[in-house]
Amino acid sequence: MEELPPDVMADVLSRLPVKTIIHCKLVCKKWQNLVLDSYFVNLHLSKSPPSLVIHHNSEKDLIGYYKPGILKWVEIEDELDHHHLHHDPVTSLDLNLAPSFQKTQILPVGSVNGLICLWQFGPEGDNTYICNPITREYMILPRQRYYREGYAIIVYGFGVSLMTGEYKVIRTFQGDIPPDPYVSSRPSLLEAEVYTLGTNQWRSLGHVPYWLNGFHGPFLNGHFHWIVCEKDDASEKLCTFDLDKETFQLFPSPPIESIEESQIHFQSLAVLKGCLCQSDTYDSEFTIWVMKEYGIKKSWHKEVVIKQAISPDLDWLMWEPMYLIEGLKDGRILMMYCEDKLLSYCPKSKTVENTEIFDRYLSGMAYRPSFLKLENFESERVHVL
Numbered sequence: 001m002e003e004l005p006p007d008v009m010a011d012v013l014s015r016l017p018v019k020t021i022i023h024c025k026l027v028c029k030k031w032q033n034l035v036l037d038s039y040f041v042n043l044h045l046s047k048s049p050p051s052l053v054i055h056h057n058s059e060k061d062l063i064g065y066y067k068p069g070i071l072k073w074v075e076i077e078d079e080l081d082h083h084h085l086h087h088d089p090v091t092s093l094d095l096n097l098a099p100s101f102q103k104t105q106i107l108p109v110g111s112v113n114g115l116i117c118l119w120q121f122g123p124e125g126d127n128t129y130i131c132n133p134i135t136r137e138y139m140i141l142p143r144q145r146y147y148r149e150g151y152a153i154i155v156y157g158f159g160v161s162l163m164t165g166e167y168k169v170i171r172t173f174q175g176d177i178p179p180d181p182y183v184s185s186r187p188s189l190l191e192a193e194v195y196t197l198g199t200n201q202w203r204s205l206g207h208v209p210y211w212l213n214g215f216h217g218p219f220l221n222g223h224f225h226w227i228v229c230e231k232d233d234a235s236e237k238l239c240t241f242d243l244d245k246e247t248f249q250l251f252p253s254p255p256i257e258s259i260e261e262s263q264i265h266f267q268s269l270a271v272l273k274g275c276l277c278q279s280d281t282y283d284s285e286f287t288i289w290v291m292k293e294y295g296i297k298k299s300w301h302k303e304v305v306i307k308q309a310i311s312p313d314l315d316w317l318m319w320e321p322m323y324l325i326e327g328l329k330d331g332r333i334l335m336m337y338c339e340d341k342l343l344s345y346c347p348k349s350k351t352v353e354n355t356e357i358f359d360r361y362l363s364g365m366a367y368r369p370s371f372l373k374l375e376n377f378e379s380e381r382v383h384v385l
Contacts, residue, residue: 007039010039010040021035036373048368051368052366053108054342055070056358068096068105068106069106072089072092073093073133074364079330082330087357091133095118095385097385100127100383103122104120105122106119110216111158112160113372114132114369115130115374118131118138119154129141134369134371135373140380141169141380154171154173155172155214155226156171156216157216157219159224169195173190192206198379211228217269219271220294225276236251253297254302259282261284264282266321267281268323275290279335281320286322336362340360341360342354342364
């Protein structure tokens with residue numbers, strides 16, 4: 001193999017499992033340099049298989065705070081006739097070992113091209129981190145604005161520009177929000193800032209025209225997507241942020257439906273198999289809308305309806321929010337229930353199963369492993385776990 005041209009060697013190595021590639025880096029200096037080369041990184045990323053990252057946190061420190069937790073990479077063996085979820089503890093990234101994470105909580109708020117954006121929050125304020133679980137690197141972004149007066153919710157987005165290839169983090173501040181979520185008055189503060197990796201500075205975007213729901217928005221086609229909270233008669237209930245133009249605008253939403261007798265209604269957005277999806281949780285059913293053609297309102301289709309009695313062993317299913325994570329080749333959909341369980345819905349048998357891969361206190365997101373080095377963003381200091 002040593003006599004093969006570099007591009008052929010790169011092609012061969014890029015087809016190997018990620019853990020095998022990690023071991024290949026240790027074989028010799030030549031192979032290590034090959035894996036770190038940008039050509040190989042991009043080639044491997046184009047073939048990178050779908051997987052999950054689970055943020056698992058079930059422990060508290062001596063004074064009762066949850067620890068930063070552990071990022072666990074879950075491989076998906078995804079074939080048309082079967083699927084299997086596999087986690088190797090060796091590949092876990094233990095955030096509890098990082099001194100800068102101590103006595104704080106961590107929430108993953110976005111993932112793109114193998115990089116994960118982490119929001120760190122605690123009594124001393126908040127910070128934003130970017131990490132790569134595969135290379136075991138992380139970096140802290142410069143201290144951003146911290147809203148200290150009254151109550152504020154931070155909403156994140158993390159993605160990559162289609163035109164420039166720049167990686168950007170956006171966060172909006174929604175301050176002085178009424179305690180009752182059904183009150184129609186808007187927060188008194190709606191502002192946003194954006195950070196481009198490699199620039200070492202946050203930029204203010206000024207006023208945000210919409211009141212956003214959730215802590216982060218899914219990234220698709222160069223845009224972040226959020227559900228709009230306003231209780232008005234606007235025809236569209238979604239909005240997007242264009243990473244290239246850095247502008248907000250309303251976006252076509254599914255038909256508005258409601259179940260009058262339902263006491264709850266939770267909504268969330270996700271990307272499954274390259275399509276934007278909206279899930280609605282009521283106390284009697286769970287529905288999934290799929291946008292078949294991006295940006296076309298008429299292409300919204302109600303793909304899944306899960307009734308409460310679908311799985312007798314899961315009688316608790318509709319009482320807390322469910323979040324879509326990933327779609328598999330056989331049509332199965334992986335969902336997170338109330339940061340508690342990773343569920344699998346099978347449309348053929350119309351059943352919901354508990355994967356039982358981890359215990360309680362977890363959140364998850366779709367992930368594509370990559371060897372993208374954080375050192376490529378020269379202005380930020382990189383740490384290794």
